[in-house]
Amino acid sequence: MTTVREIRLKSRPSGLPTHANFEMASVELAAPGPGEVQVKNLWMTVDPYMRGRMNDVKSYAPPFQLGKAMDGGAIGQVTVSNDPNLKVGELVQSGYGWREGFNAPAAALQKLDPRGLPPQAFLGAAGMPGLTAYAGLLKVAALKDGDVVFVSGAAGAVGAMVCQIAKAKGHVVIGSAGGAEKVAWLKSIGVDHVIDYKATSDLNAALTEAAPGGIDVYFDNVGGAHLEAALNSAKLFARFAICGMISIYNATKPEPGPSNLAQLIGKNIRMEGFIVSHHFSMMPQFHADLAKWVAEGKVSWKETVFDGLDAAPDAFIGLFSGENLGKMLVKLG
């Protein structure tokens, strides 16, 4: 028997989650059954979309259950194997996050070949956030030559990849992020104009100044005032890939949408929401492009790492005040 800890949903938050919404518990893992393996988690991810799963509402991802372990992406290592397809010591990617270890059928896990990258990259730049950026920019927003691109949440796991993919393809990129450190990093990776929204009283004016001719593509991770400014700056036939609206995820009452939505009409704007799971077929193409861009020095990434399962709630809560530079991760192993 092995004892591992897991984090359970103790209560559903109203507004910003607090420690009181989480509960640490210990569970005993028996020896894995036939066709099963036992895995020790090395890394887990916290992502903004998990906030929605803390509510008891139907959405694209099922809600977390009260009193049950939360879940999400994780990278682990096989410690005991009862299946010939996974050997002890091999790395696996799974949906069994928010816990130190677990037993699972080998068939439910994905063997991870890190291809020279650190394994936790597959929770960020080389994983779902990276593919989200790639599919959202190239397919949903249908990026084309000459497009001026605006990205909110530009220093986040998804946003930073959007910026760099657009730069790798030769576009003018305007990114918005909060705080001097993020601004400096985005400039260092080649973003043409960086708006520090926390230091800006008028986002509309800041975007107009950064993109006097307007924007063709907006990649939205934030919603709210950023979306309103993007509508004001949009050119004719602009395309908006709506990926996230972190500004409203903790709202306790409905937050009004942008007051300038009628601009969609005169400017013939296409605004399209998406979730990455509908674009998994692009993963091989994304990994091929990513390998090339990494080799050319065109794409790099940052991680903000919290240490140990105890720190996972803080890592998660920190997403909503923008504590992360790049991918927010929890190191478990």
Place this chain on the structure above:
Amino acid sequence: MTTVREIRLKSRPSGLPTHANFEMASVELAAPGPGEVQVKNLWMTVDPYMRGRMNDVKSYAPPFQLGKAMDGGAIGQVTVSNDPNLKVGELVQSGYGWREGFNAPAAALQKLDPRGLPPQAFLGAAGMPGLTAYAGLLKVAALKDGDVVFVSGAAGAVGAMVCQIAKAKGHVVIGSAGGAEKVAWLKSIGVDHVIDYKATSDLNAALTEAAPGGIDVYFDNVGGAHLEAALNSAKLFARFAICGMISIYNATKPEPGPSNLAQLIGKNIRMEGFIVSHHFSMMPQFHADLAKWVAEGKVSWKETVFDGLDAAPDAFIGLFSGENLGKMLVKLG
């Protein structure tokens, strides 16, 4: 010399336009010069988009100028011709509305072949509003087999055509309109479920009841609460053609957008604004389909007619309280 009257913009409205914003004036028409014709207008159109032109803001249509005649679509008859391409008595379509007559270069006018329809139909079902419905539904919303279609402003010039085109193609159609007369008419032309929004306290509940399985396509003429209800009822991969937002055209301060815009993400909704002028190339195909549908009895239309140029401001103002059943027109000839 011929004396004709024209309506000029006297002042820019704040909120709903009033009679004080309009001014009647008389002008003398000289004999038309070489290559010119003189036209007596028979019909003029009033359309919601003209409200935007009363503001002094840059948009897809230029603002009306203070002290100058307003303009817009009109059907007239040539009374004097100084050009071999247009004969006296021929019908012409022009942008010289809001006046009883005018001189213009023949080359600036479009000769009208009514093809068995009443000429004023080319200001409505067979003209721009009809093409707006056709292009918005078939191209922008990309209607496909099995789609459940929701239409707001369903008894208006555009909305009623959207309903009938969708019915002609075999779809389930839910229309929203205000008042018993409109509801009865929409039912009589085959709309499956009609919501009387003026008699409904909860538009979300009404739409859920009409489309318990959700909607695939929303054709928006209204914005506001209708757009919010459509987002709530949208199915995965729903498409919204954003044609108009008459509910906010007279707003004196910014009206907040729908509070549930984040549903775009989980449902992968595409929301696309459009104006008809980008789809003029579809006109021949539209006219061919329309002729077939009219012959089969699948498409008909209503007109609400105000008589004489003096009544044009009332006709226009009446659009915003929904006084029109079908196309709002002013008969001049």
